[in-house]
Amino acid sequence: MQNWIDQFFEAYLEAFPPRTVYTGEIPQEIISSPVDNSGWFEWRLMKGTLPEDAYRKLEDQFSVQFPQSFIAWHRSYFFLDGDCSLLRLPHSNPARPLEEMETRLNWFIPEQLIPQQLYPFATEGNDAGMLVFDGREQKGDNEFPVRMYDYDYEGDIAGLREVIFSSFSKLIECMTHYCRELKHRKGFEIIPDFFQIDQAGAGKSGRDYWMGWVDMMKANFEEFGY
Numbered sequence: 001m002q003n004w005i006d007q008f009f010e011a012y013l014e015a016f017p018p019r020t021v022y023t024g025e026i027p028q029e030i031i032s033s034p035v036d037n038s039g040w041f042e043w044r045l046m047k048g049t050l051p052e053d054a055y056r057k058l059e060d061q062f063s064v065q066f067p068q069s070f071i072a073w074h075r076s077y078f079f080l081d082g083d084c085s086l087l088r089l090p091h092s093n094p095a096r097p098l099e100e101m102e103t104r105l106n107w108f109i110p111e112q113l114i115p116q117q118l119y120p121f122a123t124e125g126n127d128a129g130m131l132v133f134d135g136r137e138q139k140g141d142n143e144f145p146v147r148m149y150d151y152d153y154e155g156d157i158a159g160l161r162e163v164i165f166s167s168f169s170k171l172i173e174c175m176t177h178y179c180r181e182l183k184h185r186k187g188f189e190i191i192p193d194f195f196q197i198d199q200a201g202a203g204k205s206g207r208d209y210w211m212g213w214v215d216m217m218k219a220n221f222e223e224f225g226y
Contacts, residue, residue: 005076008172009045011179012084018043020080027095030078046078050097058098062105064119067133068141069169074101084175085187086125086213104130112155124148134163143167145201148209164209166201173197188217 019042022035026043033042055071058064074092082089090100101121104110109130110120117135124131129151133144146165153159165171174194181190191214195203202210220226 004169004172004176005073008073008176008179009077009079011176013045015179015182016081016083016085018045018079018081025095026080026093030080030094043080046094048075048077048092048097049094050075050092054098058101058105062102062110063114064105065117065133065135065142065144066119066121067139067143067168069143069167069172070121070133073168073172082122084125084179086175086178086191087131087171088123088125090122109149109151109155113149116157118147118149118160119144120149128152129159129161131164132160133168134160139167143169146171161209162205163201164206166198166204170198170201174202186217186221188214188221191217 018032019040021039022031022041030043030046031041032044035041052071052075055066055075059066074090075097078092078094078097080091080093082091090104093099104120104122105114113120113132119133119135120130121133122131123129129149132147132149133142134147135142135144137144145163145167147163148161150159150161165174174197177193177197178187178190181193191210194210195207197203198206
């Protein structure tokens with residue numbers, strides 16, 4: 001399992017340089033550069049030390065279930081950013097490794113979704129909604145499909161979109177590919193590759209969702225050049 005996790009972080013850190021804004025809650029050992037005049041600094045990937053039991057306690061606290069692949073990915077390293085442009089994964093500050101995950105679970109909309117076995121874990125890149133694990137059907141190792149939930153529906157099940165990834169491991173496989181390809185291709189050119197990488201999710205029910213991203217990114221490039 002560790003191999004695909006390492007491949008993701010290698011591709012991610014090359015595509016999105018590890019820079020963030022300094023706060024007093026960031027341990028010195030993860031900082032790899034001086035803080036500049038604007039408050040930005042570079043951080044380093046650190047080997048994770050959080051036990052799996054900490055995630056089980058979080059699951060019990062909020063009555064959620066996480067895929068085993070998601071737990072393995074998140075606890076492998078400490079890292080200060082998980083923004084992949086298309087979606088934003090929860091980071092893991094070594095001072096407070098589960099804080100961002102708790103924040104994504106502890107507010108009004110998740111309180112409505114969790115009893116319906118929809119478990120928030122990330123946000124989508126346009127800030128239109130959150131990504132949830134759909135736990136309404138049992139899966140081995142809790143490898144639930146991933147859906148987007150639209151904030152505008154404020155907890156109503158009507159805001160739940162189609163499956164956009166068949167599992168978290170397929171999400172990571174697609175994001176790894178996306179990060180690698182950004183070196184020489186535009187984002188809107190890369191996204192259709194997801195349809196082959198994840199034929200059961202992105203390439204099936206998620207096709208319209210991802211083609212919406214393609215159309216938007218292509219229009220932005222044609223109008224603004226990025």
